[in-house]
Amino acid sequence: MTKRGRATYHHGDLRQALFTSAVALLDSAGIAGLTIRAVAHAAGVSHAAPVNHFADRRALLTALATDFFGDIQTLAVEKMADAPAGEARLVAFAEAMIDYALAHPNRFRLLWRRDLLDDADTGLNTAMDSLYDRLLVELQAGGWPLRFDVETYAIGLWSLVHGYLSMRLDGNLVAAHDARTGEPRHRAIIAAFLASVAPPPT
Amino acid sequence: MTKRGRATYHHGDLRQALFTSAVALLDSAGIAGLTIRAVAHAAGVSHAAPVNHFADRRALLTALATDFFGDIQTLAVEKMADAPAGEARLVAFAEAMIDYALAHPNRFRLLWRRDLLDDADTGLNTAMDSLYDRLLVELQAGGWPLRFDVETYAIGLWSLVHGYLSMRLDGNLVAAHDARTGEPRHRAIIAAFLASVAPPPT
DNA sequence: TCTGCAAATTGACAATGTCAATATTTGCTT
DNA sequence: AAGCAAATATTGACATTGTCAATTTGCAGA
Numbered sequence: 001m002t003k004r005g006r007a008t009y010h011h012g013d014l015r016q017a018l019f020t021s022a023v024a025l026l027d028s029a030g031i032a033g034l035t036i037r038a039v040a041h042a043a044g045v046s047h048a049a050p051v052n053h054f055a056d057r058r059a060l061l062t063a064l065a066t067d068f069f070g071d072i073q074t075l076a077v078e079k080m081a082d083a084p085a086g087e088a089r090l091v092a093f094a095e096a097m098i099d100y101a102l103a104h105p106n107r108f109r110l111l112w113r114r115d116l117l118d119d120a121d122t123g124l125n126t127a128m129d130s131l132y133d134r135l136l137v138e139l140q141a142g143g144w145p146l147r148f149d150v151e152t153y154a155i156g157l158w159s160l161v162h163g164y165l166s167m168r169l170d171g172n173l174v175a176a177h178d179a180r181t182g183e184p185r186h187r188a189i190i191a192a193f194l195a196s197v198a199p200p201p202t
Numbered sequence: 203m204t205k206r207g208r209a210t211y212h213h214g215d216l217r218q219a220l221f222t223s224a225v226a227l228l229d230s231a232g233i234a235g236l237t238i239r240a241v242a243h244a245a246g247v248s249h250a251a252p253v254n255h256f257a258d259r260r261a262l263l264t265a266l267a268t269d270f271f272g273d274i275q276t277l278a279v280e281k282m283a284d285a286p287a288g289e290a291r292l293v294a295f296a297e298a299m300i301d302y303a304l305a306h307p308n309r310f311r312l313l314w315r316r317d318l319l320d321d322a323d324t325g326l327n328t329a330m331d332s333l334y335d336r337l338l339v340e341l342q343a344g345g346w347p348l349r350f351d352v353e354t355y356a357i358g359l360w361s362l363v364h365g366y367l368s369m370r371l372d373g374n375l376v377a378a379h380d381a382r383t384g385e386p387r388h389r390a391i392i393a394a395f396l397a398s399v400a401p402p403p404t
Numbered sequence: 405t406c407t408g409c410a411a412a413t414t415g416a417c418a419a420t421g422t423c424a425a426t427a428t429t430t431g432c433t434t
Numbered sequence: 435a436a437g438c439a440a441a442t443a444t445t446g447a448c449a450t451t452g453t454c455a456a457t458t459t460g461c462a463g464a
Contacts, residue, residue, distance in 0.1 A: 114372045149380045156391040159365030170316045178351045188350045189358040195398030
């Protein structure tokens with residue numbers, strides 16, 4: 001019998017419990033609030049117990065980030081499947097990122113904190129590349145007459161979404177609509193970016 | 203006579219010395235390496251001396267960020283003045299950001315770490331808004347037939363540059379040229395974004 | 405001169421990540 | 435079934451860091 005309701009000395013599935021607690025803490029207290037000790041406490045174990053399941057804080061954060069990339073990818077695939085081929089699919093991709101980021105700002109922030117993540121982790125890199133490839137593939141499959149590189153569009157769109165969200169999450173930008181077209185801002189931005197694909201009807 | 207060559211007990215211009223040491227440390231050791239104690243040591247004073255000039259670490263980082271925004275603005279104004287009116291001015295703006303970010307990656311990273319900066323600091327907010335306004339004004343002055351909001355273009359360009367640099371500094375992107383047009387990637391991206399202003403010659 | 409304020413030092417504390425030593429449990433081997 | 439090794443958890447410790455309180459030092463103005 002140990003302190004907190006746990007019946008056995010060994011937890012049973014501490015790794016999972018730590019992971020769950022970590023997500024909850026991240027959501028509620030931010031990256032700074034996600035300390036190893038707080039996670040351990042939330043899971044009802046001693047402050048040094050996590051070392052058996054995550055080598056260090058970096059490893060835990062890396063595991064989280066990898067998972068979040070997977071979540072976004074799942075969401076993106078869903079949204080893109082529902083959209084007609086073409087520009088709408090790219091908007092769907094962007095909206096998956098935006099929806100996820102606005103729903104879970106701290107999770108999204110973590111994804112870009114490379115200083116806190118394990119650069120060498122193949123799982124993380126694969127998850128990220130895999131998401132990027134979704135975008136690339138969609139652009140390649142579009143069959144549109146691109147004025148630039150496919151990569152220019154992929155990098156551009158990725159950058160656009162990333163930057164837009166960075167501003168939104170920093171509070172420097174509020175949800176709004178383009179005054180001229182009435183579209184949501186992020187769609188207007190994407191449309192502007194893709195204008196060299198399909199020029200406006202003069 | 204105190205420990206390190208300093209002739210007087212009172213430093214004389216410690217604030218400036220701390221600031222200089224802080225920039226050097228930031229450049230060489232990153233944000234994480236920029237500790238109050240390390241800065242104090244580099245300036246040759248005791249670990250608690252900085253409190254007289256910067257209330258806490260956040261205040262120091264805020265002062266730095268404010269200064270860096272000013273540097274970028276200076277650079278942007280220079281570059282834009284050298285460019286012919288129109289799209290080239292927007293490219294110049296972007297290039298000012300990109301040049302600065304690549305030359306001083308850690309300084310640039312700090313600018314977006316709102317979790318480490320003082321949100322309420324008017325100096326910081328003014329410096330940032332002022333830079334953004336440069337971009338906005340240039341777009342407004344262009345006299346081009348915009349398909350979208352001026353703000354859509356401003357937010358879009360800002361986001362584009364921000365996201366692009368985030369990738370570059372994270373090592374997820376290498377300097378390259380658009381394979382189709384031969385332009386540097388960042389120019390291709392900007393050109394694509396502004397295509398809805400001046401459609402390509404079919 | 406001397407007195408008060410600004411600036412710097414010293415020493416302390418709490419939070420955190422991490423490690424070593426120890427304790428407990430589980431499951432495999434015989 | 436018994437015993438043992440590996441896995442897992444606890445306890446205690448330490449270094450780093452930001453911050454604060456108490457004290458010391460020196461400068462400038464009355």
